[in-house]
Amino acid sequence: MRSCGRVSAVFIVAAIFCLADGLYSSVRVGADVLELLPGQTLMISGPSPLKNPLDSDLAAQITPPRDDVRFVLEGFFASYWFGSAMWRGAVQADAGAEPGRRELLIRFRGAPAKSAQKFLVIVWESEDVKRAEDPSTVRRFTGVAPAMPGLVCGVAGLLFGGFTFFWGRRYLRNLSELGCSEVFRTAVTENDRRVFCLANDRKSRWEGVSCRVFTPEGEEIGRAVAQKTAKGILEFSMSKDAPVNTGCLVELRRQAK
Secondary structure, three states: OHHHHHHHHHHHHHHHHHHHHHHHHHHHHOOOEEEEOOOOEEEEEEEOOOOOOOHHHEEEEEEOOOOOEEEEEEEEEEOOOOOOEEEEEEEEEOOOOOOEEEEEEEEEOOOOHHHOEEEEEEEOOOHHHHHHOOOOHHHHHHOOOOHHHHHHHHHHHHHHHHHHHHHHHHHHHHHHHOOEEEEEEEEEOOOOEEEEEEOOOOOOOOOOOEEEEEOOOOOEEEEEEEEEEEOOEEEEEEOOOOOOOOOOEEEOOOOOO
C-alpha cells in the first residue's frame, strides 16, 4: 500500500513538472512565434479589423524579403465565439529555405496602424537543431510535447492514488474489525518512547489503559499505556528499548488498568 502511494506521488510530481515545463515554454516562446523546417507549411489565423474584408484588403510583408518563405492567404471566416471576421493563411518554407529569423507583418487596407499583426518566423536548419534549442526540457529530452507525458503521468498518478485510497480504507476497516490500529508514528522522549495510532472512532476514555503491541507478523512486543487522546489520535507510552516501529499494531480492545 505504501509502495503504491509512493508510485502515485512520483507520477503526480512528474505530471506537475510536465505541466510547468509546458507553461514555461509556451510563455517563453509566445503565441506569435512560428517555427518551421525547410519544406514545411504552418497554418495560422488572426482577427480582421474589417467587418467584411476582401482578399485584396490584406497585405502580408516578410522582412528581410526572401522568396524562400511566403505567406498565402486561404480566406476569411466568422469567429466561433463572437461572429467577428477572421483571416486564415499559411506560412510556407521552400525545401531549400535558408535557416534564420524573419518578421511577418499582416496589415489591412484602411485599418489603423495599431491593428497590424506581427509574427516571428523561425526557419530551423533541421529537427535536431530545433529540438536542441527548444525551451521545453521535456521536448529536448523526449522529442514530444510536454502535454502528452504530463497527461499519461497524471492519469497514472490518479489511478495509483485511487487504488491506494480504497485499499487503505479497506485495510483500516479490517484492522478496526479486529480491534487493532496501526502505529503511524513513534517518538523517543527523555524517559520513554511515544507511540501514536488512530483511535478508530472509539470515544471512551483511554488514559491509563494498557494495550498489547504486536509486530506486523503478529509477534507480541510488549504493552503500551495510553496517555491521552486528541483529535482521534491515541498517544501511548512504552519503554525506550521497545522495538516498535511504524506498521506495528496496537490492540485496542480495552484492557484492565
